Amino acid sequence: ISWQLTLFSLIVLPFSLIIISYIGLILRKQSGLLQQKMADITTNLHETITGVKIVKAFGMEEYENKKFFSETQKFFKLVLRITRIRNISSPVTEFLSVIVGVLIIYFGAQLVIVDKSIKPSEFITFLFAIFQLMPPVKELSSVNNRIQESSAAAERIFEILDTEPKIKNAESPVTVNSFKESITFKDVSFHYDDSDELILDRINLEVKRGTINAIVGSSGAGKTTMVDLLPRFYDPTSGKILLDGIDIKEIRIEDLRRLMGIVTQETVLFNESVIRNIAYGLENCDKEKVIEAAKAANAHNFILELPKGYDTIIGEKGTKLSGGQRQRLSIARALLKNHPIMILDEATSSLDNESEVLVQEAIERLMQDRTTFVIAHRLSTIRNSDRIIVLDKGKIVQDGKHEGLLADQSGIYRKLYELQFRD
Ligand SMILES: Nc1ncnc2c1ncn2[C@@H]1O[C@H](COP(=O)(O)OP(=O)(O)O)[C@@H](O)[C@H]1O
Ligand SMILES: [Mg+2]
Structure with missing residues (x-):
């Protein structure tokens, strides 16, 4: 359409895309780890809950609790790390996108209005083409969604864990070691x-x-x-x-x-x-x-x-x-x-x-x-x-x-x- 505009985008865009996708990559890797940990925890939980009768029958509540606690701690460390990256990454990517967008529009507008070397309709087409090139940005939001899902699942788990057991020992329970009659x-x-x-x-x-x-x-x-x-x-x-x-x-x-x-x-x-x-x-x-x-x-x-x-x-x-x-x-x-x-x-x-x-x-x-x-x-x-x-x-x-x-x-x-x- 216009060699100046194309050249300009060719220089600015890859540069910002590289940064954005790099952040996306880190986030995706971390989020993959998060998913993995989550899967571990849910597997363990699934086992313990479906096996709850067995766990109780064997008096293993304490043991399973400890196991669960150490797994969830690892999980929270990961969540913290991801949140930190996300907090840094989203302003950075937003800032970059805005800068790039403004630059492209400013430069394009110069060409359309001052230079008159391209038509407005061509410029619009060009903008659309540019936005097509932004999948990493979309990727970022999907990573975000996955994180949201994981924490929602975690919340549900904690609701279950918070439920008070109904069956309790009597105030002064009787000790029994054998069955006789x-x-x-x-x-x-x-x-x-x-x-x-x-x-x-x-x-x-x-x-x-x-x-x-x-x-x-x-x-x-x-x-x-x-x-x-x-x-x-x-x-x-x-x-x-x-x-x-x-x-x-x-x-x-x-x-x-x-x-x-x-x-x-x-x-x-x-x-x-x-x-x-x-x-x-x-x-x-x-x-x-x-x-x-x-x-x-x-x-x-x-x-x-x-x-x-x-x-x-x-x-x-x-x-x-x-x-x-x-x-x-x-x-x-x-x-x-x-x-x-x-x-x-x-x-x-x-x-x-x-x-x-x-x-x-x-x-x-x-x-x-x-x-x-x-x-x-x-x-x-x-x-x-x-x-x-x-x-x-x-x-x-x-x-x-x-x-x-x-x-x-x-x-x-x-x-x-x-x-x-x-x-
Ligand atoms: N945890 C539960 N909560 C509510 N209803 C239940 C639960 N477990 C079983 N029931 C109901 O109690 C009835 C008897 O179930 P169950 O004791 O499992 O029968 P059986 O072992 O003879 O097949 C069934 O109608 C079943 O739907
Ligand atoms: Mg039955």
């Missing part, structure tokens, strides 16, 4: 906070030490809710649960939870080595004992085949394990701690046949010589139980042994047997 549900009713609908409706039940108790019922009957009351993940809305005659609300929570091993459908593994995962909650633990537990859980053989054996890092960021392998690890975890009471939420998810047999064997070993509550779907587990409790819409509708329950032609147990139980 029985667990009793006395008129236990329960509803979740978000609805008045009774999920458990006047449950009365006495479970003797050393027995295997299967809880069966259709999906949504309240089975998981019922066993969640035992380690006090929730407290009954009314009624109470007694352990050897003591209301569990009076027992020190840590003591109560130490008595109970929990293996659920959602097996939770942490981003740590196999050995740390099995010994989760134990400060220092013999490797011998871990291996013994792994063997009993049918996990030893597959662990040896992992790249670094017992030192292999597993979990979301480490080596992926199959569903059956994960379950056997969580069984090993429970075996190692040798809890007198076991709570099992049997997986219905499809494990491959071989895995299923191995898991089943491990579960049977886990139930030996303990008091077990098992939410069961497998016929073999149910048959093995001393007692079957049939739950329907939050009520116990049948209670007894397999043959007896099956004999009731119109009973729910018979329907479940025909539709749900498999081997």
